[in-house]
Amino acid sequence: MSAEQTDRQPVEELKPPAASVGVLGWLRSNLFSTWYNSLLTLAVVYLLWVSVPPFVQWAFVESFWTASGKECLEADSGACWSIIPNNIRFIMFGFYPYQEQWRPGLAVVLLVGLLIFSQFRRNWKKSLLYYWLVGLVVMGILMKGGLGLAPVESTKWGGLPLTLLLSVFGLTAAYPLGIVLALGRQSRLPAIRSLCVVYIELIRGVPLISLLFMSSVVFPLFLPEGVTVNKILRAQVAIILFTAAYIAEVVRGGLQGMARGQYEAAESLGLNYYQTMRLIILPQALKIVIPPSVSILISAFKDTSLVVIIALYDLLKTTQAVLGNPEWMGFSAEAYIFIALVYFVCCYYLSSFSRKIERELDTGY
Amino acid sequence: MNSDVQTDFGNEAIEDPIIEISAMHKWFGEFHVLQDINLKVGRQERIVICGPSGSGKSTLIRCINRLEEHQRGQIVVDGIELTNNIKNIEKIRAEVGMVFQHFNLFPHLTIVDNLTLGPIWVRKVPRKEAEETAMHYLEKVRIAEQAKKYPGQLSGGQQQRVAIARSLCMAPKVMLFDEPTSALDPEMIKEVLDVMIDLAREGMTMIVVTHEMGFAKSVAHRVLFMDYGQIVEANNPEDFFNNPRHDRTKLFLSQIL
Numbered sequence: 002m003s004a005e006q007t008d009r010q011p012v013e014e015l016k017p018p019a020a021s022v023g024v025l026g027w028l029r030s031n032l033f034s035t036w037y038n039s040l041l042t043l044a045v046v047y048l049l050w051v052s053v054p055p056f057v058q059w060a061f062v063e064s065f066w067t068a069s070g071k072e073c074l075e076a077d078s079g080a081c082w083s084i085i086p087n088n089i090r091f092i093m094f095g096f097y098p099y100q101e102q103w104r105p106g107l108a109v110v111l112l113v114g115l116l117i118f119s120q121f122r123r124n125w126k127k128s129l130l131y132y133w134l135v136g137l138v139v140m141g142i143l144m145k146g147g148l149g150l151a152p153v154e155s156t157k158w159g160g161l162p163l164t165l166l167l168s169v170f171g172l173t174a175a176y177p178l179g180i181v182l183a184l185g186r187q188s189r190l191p192a193i194r195s196l197c198v199v200y201i202e203l204i205r206g207v208p209l210i211s212l213l214f215m216s217s218v219v220f221p222l223f224l225p226e227g228v229t230v231n232k233i234l235r236a237q238v239a240i241i242l243f244t245a246a247y248i249a250e251v252v253r254g255g256l257q258g259m260a261r262g263q264y265e266a267a268e269s270l271g272l273n274y275y276q277t278m279r280l281i282i283l284p285q286a287l288k289i290v291i292p293p294s295v296s297i298l299i300s301a302f303k304d305t306s307l308v309v310i311i312a313l314y315d316l317l318k319t320t321q322a323v324l325g326n327p328e329w330m331g332f333s334a335e336a337y338i339f340i341a342l343v344y345f346v347c348c349y350y351l352s353s354f355s356r357k358i359e360r361e362l363d364t365g366y
Numbered sequence: 367m368n369s370d371v372q373t374d375f376g377n378e379a380i381e382d383p384i385i386e387i388s389a390m391h392k393w394f395g396e397f398h399v400l401q402d403i404n405l406k407v408g409r410q411e412r413i414v415i416c417g418p419s420g421s422g423k424s425t426l427i428r429c430i431n432r433l434e435e436h437q438r439g440q441i442v443v444d445g446i447e448l449t450n451n452i453k454n455i456e457k458i459r460a461e462v463g464m465v466f467q468h469f470n471l472f473p474h475l476t477i478v479d480n481l482t483l484g485p486i487w488v489r490k491v492p493r494k495e496a497e498e499t500a501m502h503y504l505e506k507v508r509i510a511e512q513a514k515k516y517p518g519q520l521s522g523g524q525q526q527r528v529a530i531a532r533s534l535c536m537a538p539k540v541m542l543f544d545e546p547t548s549a550l551d552p553e554m555i556k557e558v559l560d561v562m563i564d565l566a567r568e569g570m571t572m573i574v575v576t577h578e579m580g581f582a583k584s585v586a587h588r589v590l591f592m593d594y595g596q597i598v599e600a601n602n603p604e605d606f607f608n609n610p611r612h613d614r615t616k617l618f619l620s621q622i623l
Contacts, residue, residue: 260470262466262468262470263470263472265433265464265466265470266464266466266470266471266472267472268433268459269431269433269459269462269463269464270459270460270483270484270488270532270533270536271456271457271459271460271484271488271536272456272483272484272487272488273452273456276487276488280483280487281472284474285472285473285474288474362474364473364474364516364517364518
């Protein structure tokens, strides 16, 4: 065999046609590939043209960042962002005594710090649990008082600490409960199974608002006289019970996605039910359901704002209260954009965390 | 010899059986999948079970470690009868290794963690010791260099060898193989069979459901032929392949050889 035949001669180097690469090529294939795509592109460009510049004008060019509400009203032009800095302490901490607001502030910083610390897998050790326990005790003391700090009634808690409290504890308690419910729904024992089915269907069939109402209005009727249960705690329990039912169904989906062979392999090694679930089934099933569980956690987080209807002053309610102040009436757009941003940052953190976990747990199967 | 009168299937010669199945029946709903199974397995005996698909051969060996439940008759493994007693079932499962057609490795664990899981949690062996045992068996199945990988990164033949090593780590008294090579590409079958042949040479008690007749000829003490939920014929490999007595056996052998 001759060398020419074995060594493949490269074909004369050809450049791709100019129309398929570069900016022009990209535009053509993505924006103007067909007549209706061209039409859509033009329509979108027009919409952006009429909406973006006025928004920029309103939000940045003609906006006020330090002016008082009165000056904003008189100027009557751009956004009045000064509503935020002027009321930030009330929005963030509600009716918490003004002098003591460094305490909920510190508690929030501590909580966020712990959350960020827990994000890294290399920190997932037993010590993490102790950090959280210590952190929770410290946060509790900061919020409630004690150890030389003036006591503050929980009825005065509000704003961001309340929102984070309701959601972080709601979610962390709802998840394990949901897993237990999902396992219970698959139980071989009919009593446990039907109990879980009834619970899940009952809770899912009722809006969160009505659960919150029940916790705040109906539930106290059943308590003996003189016994009261903290209102925040009641709302917290309602949120946990509600979210757990949704988590349970998502986890059940993951459990059903598990191949029969995984159970059989675990059982044939002699592992018992709890070992099989804990070591083999749940780690895989929960990994499968990370995306839908995060959806539920995100929506549960946002749903905590429903506690306004039982007169708890969470972040949304404190903002509304500010808008009720005559000086700042009429600047709801600015206030709600700010609140939306706060919620967005939290939700984005949740979803980016979940994507990171998914990547790290990927073992190529 | 009369063609369809074989009542003993070579069971009588077995003394001190490690597995004894007597008059065992099983139904899937209305379907009578196993009918009057009588089988004694001696210590260090190697049995190959063959038969057409749907004949109940996989179900039979799955009954031995209670992955399937039998409804009538008796199964005694190593002196313990299989009943609903979950503790007994777990005890038997720890002594009986099982290798599946589709490997069933735990995809979220590394190879070495797959191997140490059983010893650590069931046998309560310290982790370090379990890891040493695991490496020993991984070397034995010639795959020690893959210990830190995940199952998804291995070929089918490698995964099946890991699965065999995983069972061996439990130091089982019996190994059950449920069509261990039928999900493999042809070029990987040999590497798995070689490991199984090594195991046979060391005197492991094995019950193998397979269509690999070469394997049956070279290592089996007895070959069982099953059809329609019954053991139709059992014999030593030489007589089984050269002088099949039953018509159904003859038909089956003519189809696969």
